[in-house]
Amino acid sequence: MNAVAKPAATEVAKPAATEGKPDISRYTGAEKAAIILMCLGETAKPLWEMLDEEEIKEVSQAMSSLGLVPAATVETLVIEFVTKMSGSGALMGSYEQTQRMLQAFLPKEKVETLMEEIRGPAGRNxxxxxxxxxxxxxxxxxxxxxxxxxxxxxxxxxxxxxxxxxxxxxxxxxxxxxxxxxxxxxxxxxxxxxxxxxxxxxxxxxxxxxSKRDSHEMMAEIFNNFDRATEGRFIGALEERNREAADRIRALMFVFEDLNKLDAGGVQTLLRSVDKSDLAIALKGASDALRTLFFSNMSERGGKILKEEMAGMGPVRLKDVDAAQTRMVALAKDLAARGEIVLSDGKAEDELIY
The missing domain is CATH 1.10.220.30 (Flagellar motor switch protein FliG, alpha-alpha superhelical domain)
Structure with missing residues (x-):
C-alpha cells in the first residue's frame, strides 16, 4: 500500500514474464490493492473504510490508470476468488469506473475532491x-x-x-x-x-x-480538419454570432499557408518526409510565396520534375487540394512534436538568432 503507483498504458496490458504464471511483481502494492478492490466491488466497502485518506487517494490513483488487466493476472492476484473471476474475465480500470465505485460508499463532496486530485498533476505527494x-x-x-x-x-x-x-x-x-x-x-x-x-x-x-482544455483550442483543431468550404462556412456563421470567438479560433488554427514560417532546414526536412504526390497537389493550391519557398529548397532537378508533374495534372479538384494540404499540415505537426522542425506562431520567442 505504501509503494508508488506507476501509471499503466491505457490499452496495453502488462505482459507476463513467463508462459506460465503471470509476473505480478510488475504491479505495485497500490495497483494490486486496486485490482482486488475492483474485483470485490461494493462488497469491499468495509475495506475502503479501514483506509486513511492518503491510502484511498493512492489506491484510487492506481485504479484510474490501470488500463487492461489480463484475466490470468487477476486470477493470480485473487486466487481465492478464481471461480468467481473466471466468468468475468479481464478488468478495465478507468477514471469513470473509479468514480462510480467511490460514490458507492463515500460522500459526493469527498469523491469529487479525490477525483479532481487524480485528474490534476501527477505526483505521490x-x-x-x-x-x-x-x-x-x-x-x-x-x-x-x-x-x-x-x-x-x-x-x-x-x-x-x-x-x-x-x-x-x-x-x-x-x-x-x-x-x-x-x-x-x-x-x-x-x-x-x-x-x-x-x-x-x-x-x-x-x-x-x-485546468480544463481551452475550448477555443479544441475548436481550432476541429476546424483544421475541415475542408476549405466547410471551414469558411463555420467561421462565417460564428463571426455573425461571436466575432471574438471566431477571431480566437482563427488565430489558434495552423493552416497550410503557415508553412511559410518554416526556416530552410524545416522545409527541407518536410520535403524529405512528404508524399511527393501530396506535395504536387498541395502546391497547386498554394500561394506564390509558399511555392517559391518550397522550390527554393529543392535541387534544380527536383524542382523541375515537380513543376512538370504539377503542369501535367491539369485542373485539380479543390477537395483533393484541401485533403493533400491537410495531410501536409498533419505531417508538419508530427515532425514538430518529434522536435525535427519548429512551427513558429509568430511570437518573438520563436524567432531564430544567427
Whole structure:
C-alpha cells in the first residue's frame, strides 16, 4: 500500500514474464490493492473504510490508470476468488469506473475532491505534484502569498523548478523570497502541514477544476480538419454570432499557408518526409510565396520534375487540394512534436538568432 503507483498504458496490458504464471511483481502494492478492490466491488466497502485518506487517494490513483488487466493476472492476484473471476474475465480500470465505485460508499463532496486530485498533476505527494505545475501558473498563485510561505514552498520543490518560478515572480517580491530562503531555519512540522493543507485545498483542488482544455483550442483543431468550404462556412456563421470567438479560433488554427514560417532546414526536412504526390497537389493550391519557398529548397532537378508533374495534372479538384494540404499540415505537426522542425506562431520567442 505504501509503494508508488506507476501509471499503466491505457490499452496495453502488462505482459507476463513467463508462459506460465503471470509476473505480478510488475504491479505495485497500490495497483494490486486496486485490482482486488475492483474485483470485490461494493462488497469491499468495509475495506475502503479501514483506509486513511492518503491510502484511498493512492489506491484510487492506481485504479484510474490501470488500463487492461489480463484475466490470468487477476486470477493470480485473487486466487481465492478464481471461480468467481473466471466468468468475468479481464478488468478495465478507468477514471469513470473509479468514480462510480467511490460514490458507492463515500460522500459526493469527498469523491469529487479525490477525483479532481487524480485528474490534476501527477505526483505521490503535494511537492511532487507542484513540480508538474507550469511555473507561470504556480507563480501566479504564490505572488499573493507571504514571502516566507513562498520561501518554504520553493525550498521544497526541485531547484530547476524553483528557478523557473522565481523568474516569473515580480522582481522585488522574488528578491525578498530569496532573502527568506537564505535565512530559513528548519520549518516546524505543524507549519509545514498547514502549508501543505492550504496548497492541497486551495490551489491544487482549484487547479484541477480550472485546468480544463481551452475550448477555443479544441475548436481550432476541429476546424483544421475541415475542408476549405466547410471551414469558411463555420467561421462565417460564428463571426455573425461571436466575432471574438471566431477571431480566437482563427488565430489558434495552423493552416497550410503557415508553412511559410518554416526556416530552410524545416522545409527541407518536410520535403524529405512528404508524399511527393501530396506535395504536387498541395502546391497547386498554394500561394506564390509558399511555392517559391518550397522550390527554393529543392535541387534544380527536383524542382523541375515537380513543376512538370504539377503542369501535367491539369485542373485539380479543390477537395483533393484541401485533403493533400491537410495531410501536409498533419505531417508538419508530427515532425514538430518529434522536435525535427519548429512551427513558429509568430511570437518573438520563436524567432531564430544567427
Amino acid at each position: 503535494i511537492w511532487d505534484k507542484l513540480a508538474n505545475v507550469n511555473e507561470t501558473v504556480l507563480a501566479s498563485y504564490l505572488k499573493n502569498e507571504y514571502p516566507q510561505t513562498v520561501a518554504v514552498v520553493l525550498a521544497k520543490v526541485r531547484p530547476e523548478h524553483a528557478a523557473k518560478v522565481l523568474a516569473e515572480l515580480p522582481e522585488d517580491f522574488a528578491a525578498e523570497c530569496v532573502q527568506r530562503m537564505l535565512a530559513m531555519e528548519p520549518v516546524q512540522r505543524e507549519i509545514l502541514e498547514k502549508i501543505e493543507l492550504t496548497l492541497r485545498t486551495e490551489f491544487m483542488s482549484n487547479l484541477a477544476r480550472t
